Amino acid sequence: MIYKKKLIEVALPLEAINVASAREKSIRHGHPSTLHLWWARRPLAAARAVIFAQMVDDPSAHPDIFPTEKKQEKERQRLFRIIEELVKWENTTNETLLQQAREEIWQSWRYTCAENAGHPRAKELFDRYKLPAFHDPFAGGGALPLEAQRLGLESYASDLNPVAVLINKAMIEIPPKFAGKQPVNPEWQQKSIAGKMGREWKGAQGLAEDVRYYGQWMRDEAEKRIGHLYPKIEVTAAMAEERPDLKKYVGGKLTVIAWLWARTVKSPNPAFSNVDVPLAACRN
Ligand SMILES: C[S@@+](CC[C@H](N)C(=O)[O-])C[C@H]1O[C@@H](n2cnc3c(N)ncnc32)[C@H](O)[C@@H]1O
Structure with a gap:
Protein backbone atom coordinates (compact mmCIF):
# COMPACT_ATOMS: atom_id res chain seq x y z
CA MET A 1 0.00 0.00 0.00
CA ILE A 2 1.23 3.48 -0.84
CA TYR A 3 0.85 5.46 2.34
CA LYS A 4 0.43 9.23 2.63
CA LYS A 5 1.37 11.13 5.74
CA LYS A 6 -1.71 12.40 7.58
CA LEU A 7 -2.17 15.84 9.08
CA ILE A 8 -2.25 14.40 12.64
CA GLU A 9 1.30 13.10 12.16
CA SER A 26 -20.16 22.97 31.04
CA ILE A 27 -22.56 22.29 28.17
CA ARG A 28 -25.62 20.37 29.27
CA HIS A 29 -28.29 20.83 26.63
CA GLY A 30 -27.96 18.45 23.71
CA HIS A 31 -24.69 16.89 24.87
CA PRO A 32 -24.35 13.06 25.07
CA SER A 33 -23.19 13.43 28.68
CA THR A 34 -26.86 14.06 29.58
CA LEU A 35 -27.90 10.76 27.99
CA HIS A 36 -26.10 8.61 30.54
CA LEU A 37 -23.23 9.02 32.94
CA TRP A 38 -19.93 7.79 31.52
CA TRP A 39 -16.84 8.20 33.62
CA ALA A 40 -14.06 8.42 31.07
CA ARG A 41 -15.96 10.45 28.47
CA ARG A 42 -13.78 12.12 25.85
CA PRO A 43 -14.70 15.59 24.59
CA LEU A 44 -16.50 15.55 21.25
CA ALA A 45 -14.33 18.46 20.07
CA ALA A 46 -11.12 16.45 20.53
CA ALA A 47 -12.67 13.35 18.95
CA ARG A 48 -13.85 15.35 15.93
CA ALA A 49 -10.47 17.02 15.47
CA VAL A 50 -8.39 13.83 15.69
CA ILE A 51 -10.61 11.85 13.34
CA PHE A 52 -10.54 14.65 10.78
CA ALA A 53 -6.75 14.98 11.09
CA GLN A 54 -6.30 11.21 10.75
CA MET A 55 -8.32 11.09 7.55
CA VAL A 56 -6.87 14.16 5.83
CA ASP A 57 -3.43 14.09 4.17
CA ASP A 58 -0.74 16.44 5.39
CA PRO A 59 0.14 18.84 2.54
CA SER A 60 3.75 17.55 2.61
CA ALA A 61 2.36 14.27 1.23
CA HIS A 62 1.55 16.13 -2.00
CA PRO A 63 4.82 17.73 -3.19
CA ASP A 64 3.37 17.82 -6.71
CA ILE A 65 0.67 20.28 -5.54
CA PHE A 66 2.61 21.98 -2.69
CA PRO A 67 6.26 21.87 -3.82
CA THR A 68 7.76 24.21 -1.20
CA GLU A 69 7.59 24.17 2.59
CA LYS A 70 6.00 27.59 2.46
CA LYS A 71 3.17 26.35 0.26
CA GLN A 72 2.73 23.28 2.44
CA GLU A 73 2.50 25.44 5.55
CA LYS A 74 -0.06 27.72 3.90
CA GLU A 75 -2.22 24.73 3.04
CA ARG A 76 -1.76 23.27 6.55
CA GLN A 77 -2.97 26.56 8.00
CA GLU A 84 -10.73 25.48 14.59
CA GLU A 85 -14.30 26.00 13.36
CA LEU A 86 -15.15 22.31 13.45
CA VAL A 87 -14.37 21.92 17.16
CA LYS A 88 -16.73 24.69 18.29
CA TRP A 89 -19.83 23.39 20.04
CA THR A 112 -5.19 7.34 -1.71
CA LEU A 125 -9.93 -1.80 -0.37
CA PHE A 126 -9.56 1.37 -2.42
CA ASP A 127 -12.98 2.15 -3.80
CA ARG A 128 -13.03 5.90 -4.50
CA TYR A 129 -16.80 5.94 -3.97
CA LYS A 130 -16.72 4.29 -0.53
CA LEU A 131 -14.85 5.67 2.47
CA PRO A 132 -13.30 3.12 4.82
CA ALA A 133 -15.56 2.26 7.76
CA PHE A 134 -14.64 3.29 11.29
CA HIS A 135 -14.58 0.89 14.27
CA ASP A 136 -13.84 1.76 17.88
CA PRO A 137 -13.57 -1.56 19.76
CA PHE A 138 -13.21 0.23 23.12
CA ALA A 139 -15.90 2.81 22.50
CA GLY A 140 -16.90 3.67 26.08
CA GLY A 141 -19.09 6.79 26.01
CA GLY A 142 -18.99 6.77 22.21
CA ALA A 143 -17.34 10.13 21.49
CA LEU A 144 -15.16 8.72 18.71
CA PRO A 145 -17.75 6.67 16.78
CA LEU A 146 -20.28 9.51 17.09
CA GLU A 147 -17.86 12.01 15.58
CA ALA A 148 -16.72 9.54 12.91
CA GLN A 149 -20.37 9.22 11.89
CA ARG A 150 -20.78 12.99 11.87
CA LEU A 151 -17.80 13.27 9.54
CA GLY A 152 -19.49 10.89 7.11
CA LEU A 153 -17.87 7.57 7.95
CA GLU A 154 -19.82 4.35 8.41
CA SER A 155 -19.31 3.94 12.13
CA TYR A 156 -19.13 0.86 14.38
CA ALA A 157 -18.65 0.67 18.13
CA SER A 158 -18.17 -2.17 20.59
CA ASP A 159 -17.19 -2.50 24.23
CA LEU A 160 -16.86 -5.08 26.97
CA ASN A 161 -19.18 -3.07 29.22
CA PRO A 162 -22.93 -3.45 28.46
CA VAL A 163 -23.62 0.12 29.68
CA ALA A 164 -21.21 1.45 27.04
CA VAL A 165 -22.89 -0.76 24.43
CA LEU A 166 -26.30 0.66 25.39
CA ILE A 167 -25.01 4.25 25.18
CA ASN A 168 -23.52 3.58 21.76
CA LYS A 169 -26.69 1.88 20.51
CA ALA A 170 -28.75 4.86 21.60
CA MET A 171 -26.36 7.36 20.08
CA ILE A 172 -24.94 5.77 16.95
CA GLU A 173 -26.98 2.76 15.87
CA ILE A 174 -30.62 3.69 16.46
CA PRO A 175 -30.86 7.38 15.42
CA PRO A 176 -29.67 6.83 11.80
CA LYS A 177 -32.39 4.17 11.35
CA PHE A 178 -35.04 6.82 11.99
CA ALA A 179 -33.30 9.69 10.22
CA GLY A 180 -35.78 12.04 8.55
CA LYS A 181 -38.81 10.16 9.89
CA GLN A 182 -41.77 11.77 11.55
CA PRO A 183 -42.77 10.80 15.12
CA VAL A 184 -45.15 7.86 15.65
CA ASN A 185 -46.58 8.82 19.05
CA ALA A 194 -55.82 16.78 11.38
CA GLY A 195 -53.35 18.02 8.75
CA LYS A 196 -51.74 20.44 11.19
CA MET A 197 -48.26 19.04 10.83
CA GLY A 198 -46.70 20.23 7.59
CA ARG A 199 -43.14 20.27 8.92
CA GLU A 200 -39.96 18.59 7.82
CA TRP A 201 -38.27 16.22 10.30
CA LYS A 202 -34.52 16.58 9.97
CA GLY A 203 -32.07 13.98 11.25
CA ALA A 204 -33.28 12.41 14.48
CA GLN A 205 -35.80 15.19 15.33
CA GLY A 206 -38.81 12.84 14.87
CA LEU A 207 -37.19 10.17 17.03
CA ALA A 208 -36.33 12.80 19.67
CA GLU A 209 -39.98 13.90 19.75
CA ASP A 210 -41.01 10.28 20.40
CA VAL A 211 -38.35 9.85 23.10
CA ARG A 212 -39.68 12.99 24.80
CA TYR A 213 -43.29 11.82 24.53
CA TYR A 214 -42.73 8.26 25.78
CA GLY A 215 -40.19 9.44 28.39
CA GLN A 216 -42.85 11.74 29.81
CA TRP A 217 -45.39 8.88 29.64
CA MET A 218 -43.07 6.61 31.65
CA ARG A 219 -42.44 9.38 34.17
CA ASP A 220 -46.17 9.98 34.62
CA GLU A 221 -46.85 6.24 34.93
CA ALA A 222 -44.08 5.84 37.53
CA GLU A 223 -45.48 8.79 39.44
CA LYS A 224 -48.98 7.26 39.41
CA ARG A 225 -47.77 3.86 40.64
CA ILE A 226 -45.00 4.67 43.13
CA GLY A 227 -45.18 8.45 43.55
CA HIS A 228 -46.81 8.03 46.97
CA LEU A 229 -43.55 6.50 48.24
CA TYR A 230 -41.77 9.79 47.57
CA PRO A 231 -43.86 12.45 49.29
CA LYS A 232 -42.85 16.09 49.56
CA ILE A 233 -41.55 16.93 53.02
CA GLU A 234 -42.69 19.80 55.18
CA VAL A 235 -39.81 22.01 56.33
CA THR A 236 -40.01 22.54 60.08
CA ALA A 237 -38.45 25.18 62.30
CA ALA A 238 -36.28 22.43 63.87
CA MET A 239 -34.85 21.56 60.43
CA ALA A 240 -34.09 25.21 59.76
CA GLU A 241 -32.12 25.45 63.00
CA GLU A 242 -29.52 23.07 61.61
CA ARG A 243 -29.87 24.37 58.05
CA PRO A 244 -30.34 28.18 58.07
CA ASP A 245 -30.71 28.15 54.26
CA LEU A 246 -34.05 26.38 54.80
CA LYS A 247 -35.46 29.19 56.96
CA LYS A 248 -37.37 30.80 54.13
CA TYR A 249 -39.13 27.47 53.42
CA VAL A 250 -40.40 26.79 56.95
CA GLY A 251 -44.05 25.71 56.81
CA GLY A 252 -43.77 24.93 53.11
CA LYS A 253 -43.19 21.59 51.37
CA LEU A 254 -40.13 20.68 49.34
CA THR A 255 -39.27 17.81 47.00
CA VAL A 256 -36.70 15.41 48.44
CA ILE A 257 -33.86 14.85 46.00
CA ALA A 258 -32.48 11.61 47.49
CA TRP A 259 -34.08 8.86 49.52
CA LEU A 260 -32.21 6.14 51.43
CA TRP A 261 -34.28 3.03 52.05
CA ALA A 262 -33.47 0.98 55.17
CA ARG A 263 -34.98 -1.96 56.99
CA THR A 264 -36.31 -1.15 60.41
CA VAL A 265 -36.53 -3.16 63.61
CA LYS A 266 -38.19 -2.53 66.92
CA SER A 267 -35.75 -0.71 69.17
CA PRO A 268 -33.91 -3.13 71.50
CA ASN A 269 -33.81 -0.31 74.04
CA PRO A 270 -36.65 -1.01 76.54
CA ALA A 271 -37.15 2.75 76.96
CA PHE A 272 -38.10 2.93 73.23
CA SER A 273 -39.71 -0.49 72.76
CA ASN A 274 -42.38 0.83 70.42
CA VAL A 275 -40.03 2.79 68.22
CA ASP A 276 -38.89 1.54 64.77
CA VAL A 277 -35.15 1.99 64.31
CA PRO A 278 -33.58 2.00 60.83
CA LEU A 279 -30.81 -0.56 60.28
CA ALA A 280 -28.42 1.93 58.74
CA ALA A 281 -25.18 3.52 59.77
CA CYS A 282 -24.30 7.10 59.03
CA ARG A 283 -20.66 8.04 58.43
CA ASN A 284 -19.49 11.58 58.00
C1 LIG B 1 -10.97 4.68 28.26
S1 LIG B 1 -12.48 3.91 27.89
C2 LIG B 1 -12.87 4.51 26.32
C3 LIG B 1 -13.38 5.92 26.37
C4 LIG B 1 -14.02 6.38 25.11
N1 LIG B 1 -13.05 6.60 24.06
C5 LIG B 1 -14.90 7.61 25.37
O1 LIG B 1 -14.78 8.61 24.67
O2 LIG B 1 -15.74 7.56 26.27
C6 LIG B 1 -11.93 2.28 27.55
C7 LIG B 1 -13.06 1.30 27.29
O3 LIG B 1 -12.53 0.04 26.94
C8 LIG B 1 -13.40 -0.98 27.39
N2 LIG B 1 -12.66 -2.23 27.44
C9 LIG B 1 -11.65 -2.59 28.27
N3 LIG B 1 -11.21 -3.83 27.97
C10 LIG B 1 -11.92 -4.25 26.91
C11 LIG B 1 -11.92 -5.45 26.15
N4 LIG B 1 -11.09 -6.45 26.39
N5 LIG B 1 -12.79 -5.53 25.12
C12 LIG B 1 -13.65 -4.52 24.84
N6 LIG B 1 -13.70 -3.38 25.54
C13 LIG B 1 -12.85 -3.24 26.57
C14 LIG B 1 -13.86 -0.45 28.73
O4 LIG B 1 -15.12 -1.03 29.09
C15 LIG B 1 -13.96 1.06 28.47
O5 LIG B 1 -15.27 1.42 28.13
Whole structure:
Protein backbone atom coordinates (compact mmCIF):
# COMPACT_ATOMS: atom_id res chain seq x y z
CA MET A 1 0.00 0.00 0.00
CA ILE A 2 1.23 3.48 -0.84
CA TYR A 3 0.85 5.46 2.34
CA LYS A 4 0.43 9.23 2.63
CA LYS A 5 1.37 11.13 5.74
CA LYS A 6 -1.71 12.40 7.58
CA LEU A 7 -2.17 15.84 9.08
CA ILE A 8 -2.25 14.40 12.64
CA GLU A 9 1.30 13.10 12.16
CA VAL A 10 2.60 16.62 11.56
CA ALA A 11 0.64 19.15 13.58
CA LEU A 12 -2.71 20.07 15.14
CA PRO A 13 -4.19 23.40 16.29
CA LEU A 14 -4.02 22.23 19.91
CA GLU A 15 -4.93 25.53 21.53
CA ALA A 16 -8.31 25.72 19.76
CA ILE A 17 -9.01 22.02 20.46
CA ASN A 18 -8.16 22.44 24.16
CA VAL A 19 -10.35 25.53 24.56
CA ALA A 20 -13.35 23.87 22.86
CA SER A 21 -12.85 20.65 24.85
CA ALA A 22 -12.74 22.50 28.17
CA ARG A 23 -15.83 24.53 27.26
CA GLU A 24 -17.79 21.39 26.43
CA LYS A 25 -17.68 20.28 30.07
CA SER A 26 -20.16 22.97 31.04
CA ILE A 27 -22.56 22.29 28.17
CA ARG A 28 -25.62 20.37 29.27
CA HIS A 29 -28.29 20.83 26.63
CA GLY A 30 -27.96 18.45 23.71
CA HIS A 31 -24.69 16.89 24.87
CA PRO A 32 -24.35 13.06 25.07
CA SER A 33 -23.19 13.43 28.68
CA THR A 34 -26.86 14.06 29.58
CA LEU A 35 -27.90 10.76 27.99
CA HIS A 36 -26.10 8.61 30.54
CA LEU A 37 -23.23 9.02 32.94
CA TRP A 38 -19.93 7.79 31.52
CA TRP A 39 -16.84 8.20 33.62
CA ALA A 40 -14.06 8.42 31.07
CA ARG A 41 -15.96 10.45 28.47
CA ARG A 42 -13.78 12.12 25.85
CA PRO A 43 -14.70 15.59 24.59
CA LEU A 44 -16.50 15.55 21.25
CA ALA A 45 -14.33 18.46 20.07
CA ALA A 46 -11.12 16.45 20.53
CA ALA A 47 -12.67 13.35 18.95
CA ARG A 48 -13.85 15.35 15.93
CA ALA A 49 -10.47 17.02 15.47
CA VAL A 50 -8.39 13.83 15.69
CA ILE A 51 -10.61 11.85 13.34
CA PHE A 52 -10.54 14.65 10.78
CA ALA A 53 -6.75 14.98 11.09
CA GLN A 54 -6.30 11.21 10.75
CA MET A 55 -8.32 11.09 7.55
CA VAL A 56 -6.87 14.16 5.83
CA ASP A 57 -3.43 14.09 4.17
CA ASP A 58 -0.74 16.44 5.39
CA PRO A 59 0.14 18.84 2.54
CA SER A 60 3.75 17.55 2.61
CA ALA A 61 2.36 14.27 1.23
CA HIS A 62 1.55 16.13 -2.00
CA PRO A 63 4.82 17.73 -3.19
CA ASP A 64 3.37 17.82 -6.71
CA ILE A 65 0.67 20.28 -5.54
CA PHE A 66 2.61 21.98 -2.69
CA PRO A 67 6.26 21.87 -3.82
CA THR A 68 7.76 24.21 -1.20
CA GLU A 69 7.59 24.17 2.59
CA LYS A 70 6.00 27.59 2.46
CA LYS A 71 3.17 26.35 0.26
CA GLN A 72 2.73 23.28 2.44
CA GLU A 73 2.50 25.44 5.55
CA LYS A 74 -0.06 27.72 3.90
CA GLU A 75 -2.22 24.73 3.04
CA ARG A 76 -1.76 23.27 6.55
CA GLN A 77 -2.97 26.56 8.00
CA ARG A 78 -6.08 26.37 5.78
CA LEU A 79 -6.82 22.92 7.22
CA PHE A 80 -6.21 24.27 10.73
CA ARG A 81 -8.85 26.97 10.18
CA ILE A 82 -11.35 24.23 9.29
CA ILE A 83 -10.48 22.32 12.49
CA GLU A 84 -10.73 25.48 14.59
CA GLU A 85 -14.30 26.00 13.36
CA LEU A 86 -15.15 22.31 13.45
CA VAL A 87 -14.37 21.92 17.16
CA LYS A 88 -16.73 24.69 18.29
CA TRP A 89 -19.83 23.39 20.04
CA GLU A 90 -22.07 25.79 18.05
CA ASN A 91 -20.88 24.13 14.86
CA THR A 92 -21.80 20.59 15.91
CA THR A 93 -24.78 20.74 13.56
CA ASN A 94 -23.43 23.29 11.07
CA GLU A 95 -24.11 21.30 7.90
CA THR A 96 -22.19 23.68 5.61
CA LEU A 97 -19.04 23.35 7.69
CA LEU A 98 -19.46 19.60 8.22
CA GLN A 99 -19.92 19.16 4.48
CA GLN A 100 -16.69 21.10 3.88
CA ALA A 101 -14.86 18.83 6.33
CA ARG A 102 -16.36 15.71 4.73
CA GLU A 103 -15.24 16.95 1.31
CA GLU A 104 -11.63 17.29 2.57
CA ILE A 105 -11.77 13.70 3.82
CA TRP A 106 -13.13 12.48 0.48
CA GLN A 107 -10.45 14.41 -1.40
CA SER A 108 -7.65 12.69 0.56
CA TRP A 109 -9.39 9.35 0.13
CA ARG A 110 -9.58 9.81 -3.66
CA TYR A 111 -5.83 10.50 -3.75
CA THR A 112 -5.19 7.34 -1.71
CA CYS A 113 -7.38 5.28 -4.06
CA ALA A 114 -5.67 6.68 -7.16
CA GLU A 115 -2.20 5.96 -5.77
CA ASN A 116 -3.21 2.43 -4.80
CA ALA A 117 -5.01 1.57 -8.02
CA GLY A 118 -2.37 -1.11 -8.69
CA HIS A 119 -2.91 -2.84 -5.33
CA PRO A 120 -4.00 -6.51 -5.81
CA ARG A 121 -7.17 -5.86 -3.71
CA ALA A 122 -7.71 -2.31 -4.98
CA LYS A 123 -11.35 -2.93 -5.96
CA GLU A 124 -12.26 -4.00 -2.46
CA LEU A 125 -9.93 -1.80 -0.37
CA PHE A 126 -9.56 1.37 -2.42
CA ASP A 127 -12.98 2.15 -3.80
CA ARG A 128 -13.03 5.90 -4.50
CA TYR A 129 -16.80 5.94 -3.97
CA LYS A 130 -16.72 4.29 -0.53
CA LEU A 131 -14.85 5.67 2.47
CA PRO A 132 -13.30 3.12 4.82
CA ALA A 133 -15.56 2.26 7.76
CA PHE A 134 -14.64 3.29 11.29
CA HIS A 135 -14.58 0.89 14.27
CA ASP A 136 -13.84 1.76 17.88
CA PRO A 137 -13.57 -1.56 19.76
CA PHE A 138 -13.21 0.23 23.12
CA ALA A 139 -15.90 2.81 22.50
CA GLY A 140 -16.90 3.67 26.08
CA GLY A 141 -19.09 6.79 26.01
CA GLY A 142 -18.99 6.77 22.21
CA ALA A 143 -17.34 10.13 21.49
CA LEU A 144 -15.16 8.72 18.71
CA PRO A 145 -17.75 6.67 16.78
CA LEU A 146 -20.28 9.51 17.09
CA GLU A 147 -17.86 12.01 15.58
CA ALA A 148 -16.72 9.54 12.91
CA GLN A 149 -20.37 9.22 11.89
CA ARG A 150 -20.78 12.99 11.87
CA LEU A 151 -17.80 13.27 9.54
CA GLY A 152 -19.49 10.89 7.11
CA LEU A 153 -17.87 7.57 7.95
CA GLU A 154 -19.82 4.35 8.41
CA SER A 155 -19.31 3.94 12.13
CA TYR A 156 -19.13 0.86 14.38
CA ALA A 157 -18.65 0.67 18.13
CA SER A 158 -18.17 -2.17 20.59
CA ASP A 159 -17.19 -2.50 24.23
CA LEU A 160 -16.86 -5.08 26.97
CA ASN A 161 -19.18 -3.07 29.22
CA PRO A 162 -22.93 -3.45 28.46
CA VAL A 163 -23.62 0.12 29.68
CA ALA A 164 -21.21 1.45 27.04
CA VAL A 165 -22.89 -0.76 24.43
CA LEU A 166 -26.30 0.66 25.39
CA ILE A 167 -25.01 4.25 25.18
CA ASN A 168 -23.52 3.58 21.76
CA LYS A 169 -26.69 1.88 20.51
CA ALA A 170 -28.75 4.86 21.60
CA MET A 171 -26.36 7.36 20.08
CA ILE A 172 -24.94 5.77 16.95
CA GLU A 173 -26.98 2.76 15.87
CA ILE A 174 -30.62 3.69 16.46
CA PRO A 175 -30.86 7.38 15.42
CA PRO A 176 -29.67 6.83 11.80
CA LYS A 177 -32.39 4.17 11.35
CA PHE A 178 -35.04 6.82 11.99
CA ALA A 179 -33.30 9.69 10.22
CA GLY A 180 -35.78 12.04 8.55
CA LYS A 181 -38.81 10.16 9.89
CA GLN A 182 -41.77 11.77 11.55
CA PRO A 183 -42.77 10.80 15.12
CA VAL A 184 -45.15 7.86 15.65
CA ASN A 185 -46.58 8.82 19.05
CA PRO A 186 -50.38 9.22 19.19
CA GLU A 187 -50.20 12.97 19.80
CA TRP A 188 -48.36 13.53 16.54
CA GLN A 189 -50.50 11.01 14.69
CA GLN A 190 -53.58 13.01 15.69
CA LYS A 191 -51.94 16.22 14.48
CA SER A 192 -50.95 14.51 11.27
CA ILE A 193 -54.53 13.31 10.67
CA ALA A 194 -55.82 16.78 11.38
CA GLY A 195 -53.35 18.02 8.75
CA LYS A 196 -51.74 20.44 11.19
CA MET A 197 -48.26 19.04 10.83
CA GLY A 198 -46.70 20.23 7.59
CA ARG A 199 -43.14 20.27 8.92
CA GLU A 200 -39.96 18.59 7.82
CA TRP A 201 -38.27 16.22 10.30
CA LYS A 202 -34.52 16.58 9.97
CA GLY A 203 -32.07 13.98 11.25
CA ALA A 204 -33.28 12.41 14.48
CA GLN A 205 -35.80 15.19 15.33
CA GLY A 206 -38.81 12.84 14.87
CA LEU A 207 -37.19 10.17 17.03
CA ALA A 208 -36.33 12.80 19.67
CA GLU A 209 -39.98 13.90 19.75
CA ASP A 210 -41.01 10.28 20.40
CA VAL A 211 -38.35 9.85 23.10
CA ARG A 212 -39.68 12.99 24.80
CA TYR A 213 -43.29 11.82 24.53
CA TYR A 214 -42.73 8.26 25.78
CA GLY A 215 -40.19 9.44 28.39
CA GLN A 216 -42.85 11.74 29.81
CA TRP A 217 -45.39 8.88 29.64
CA MET A 218 -43.07 6.61 31.65
CA ARG A 219 -42.44 9.38 34.17
CA ASP A 220 -46.17 9.98 34.62
CA GLU A 221 -46.85 6.24 34.93
CA ALA A 222 -44.08 5.84 37.53
CA GLU A 223 -45.48 8.79 39.44
CA LYS A 224 -48.98 7.26 39.41
CA ARG A 225 -47.77 3.86 40.64
CA ILE A 226 -45.00 4.67 43.13
CA GLY A 227 -45.18 8.45 43.55
CA HIS A 228 -46.81 8.03 46.97
CA LEU A 229 -43.55 6.50 48.24
CA TYR A 230 -41.77 9.79 47.57
CA PRO A 231 -43.86 12.45 49.29
CA LYS A 232 -42.85 16.09 49.56
CA ILE A 233 -41.55 16.93 53.02
CA GLU A 234 -42.69 19.80 55.18
CA VAL A 235 -39.81 22.01 56.33
CA THR A 236 -40.01 22.54 60.08
CA ALA A 237 -38.45 25.18 62.30
CA ALA A 238 -36.28 22.43 63.87
CA MET A 239 -34.85 21.56 60.43
CA ALA A 240 -34.09 25.21 59.76
CA GLU A 241 -32.12 25.45 63.00
CA GLU A 242 -29.52 23.07 61.61
CA ARG A 243 -29.87 24.37 58.05
CA PRO A 244 -30.34 28.18 58.07
CA ASP A 245 -30.71 28.15 54.26
CA LEU A 246 -34.05 26.38 54.80
CA LYS A 247 -35.46 29.19 56.96
CA LYS A 248 -37.37 30.80 54.13
CA TYR A 249 -39.13 27.47 53.42
CA VAL A 250 -40.40 26.79 56.95
CA GLY A 251 -44.05 25.71 56.81
CA GLY A 252 -43.77 24.93 53.11
CA LYS A 253 -43.19 21.59 51.37
CA LEU A 254 -40.13 20.68 49.34
CA THR A 255 -39.27 17.81 47.00
CA VAL A 256 -36.70 15.41 48.44
CA ILE A 257 -33.86 14.85 46.00
CA ALA A 258 -32.48 11.61 47.49
CA TRP A 259 -34.08 8.86 49.52
CA LEU A 260 -32.21 6.14 51.43
CA TRP A 261 -34.28 3.03 52.05
CA ALA A 262 -33.47 0.98 55.17
CA ARG A 263 -34.98 -1.96 56.99
CA THR A 264 -36.31 -1.15 60.41
CA VAL A 265 -36.53 -3.16 63.61
CA LYS A 266 -38.19 -2.53 66.92
CA SER A 267 -35.75 -0.71 69.17
CA PRO A 268 -33.91 -3.13 71.50
CA ASN A 269 -33.81 -0.31 74.04
CA PRO A 270 -36.65 -1.01 76.54
CA ALA A 271 -37.15 2.75 76.96
CA PHE A 272 -38.10 2.93 73.23
CA SER A 273 -39.71 -0.49 72.76
CA ASN A 274 -42.38 0.83 70.42
CA VAL A 275 -40.03 2.79 68.22
CA ASP A 276 -38.89 1.54 64.77
CA VAL A 277 -35.15 1.99 64.31
CA PRO A 278 -33.58 2.00 60.83
CA LEU A 279 -30.81 -0.56 60.28
CA ALA A 280 -28.42 1.93 58.74
CA ALA A 281 -25.18 3.52 59.77
CA CYS A 282 -24.30 7.10 59.03
CA ARG A 283 -20.66 8.04 58.43
CA ASN A 284 -19.49 11.58 58.00
C1 LIG B 1 -10.97 4.68 28.26
S1 LIG B 1 -12.48 3.91 27.89
C2 LIG B 1 -12.87 4.51 26.32
C3 LIG B 1 -13.38 5.92 26.37
C4 LIG B 1 -14.02 6.38 25.11
N1 LIG B 1 -13.05 6.60 24.06
C5 LIG B 1 -14.90 7.61 25.37
O1 LIG B 1 -14.78 8.61 24.67
O2 LIG B 1 -15.74 7.56 26.27
C6 LIG B 1 -11.93 2.28 27.55
C7 LIG B 1 -13.06 1.30 27.29
O3 LIG B 1 -12.53 0.04 26.94
C8 LIG B 1 -13.40 -0.98 27.39
N2 LIG B 1 -12.66 -2.23 27.44
C9 LIG B 1 -11.65 -2.59 28.27
N3 LIG B 1 -11.21 -3.83 27.97
C10 LIG B 1 -11.92 -4.25 26.91
C11 LIG B 1 -11.92 -5.45 26.15
N4 LIG B 1 -11.09 -6.45 26.39
N5 LIG B 1 -12.79 -5.53 25.12
C12 LIG B 1 -13.65 -4.52 24.84
N6 LIG B 1 -13.70 -3.38 25.54
C13 LIG B 1 -12.85 -3.24 26.57
C14 LIG B 1 -13.86 -0.45 28.73
O4 LIG B 1 -15.12 -1.03 29.09
C15 LIG B 1 -13.96 1.06 28.47
O5 LIG B 1 -15.27 1.42 28.13
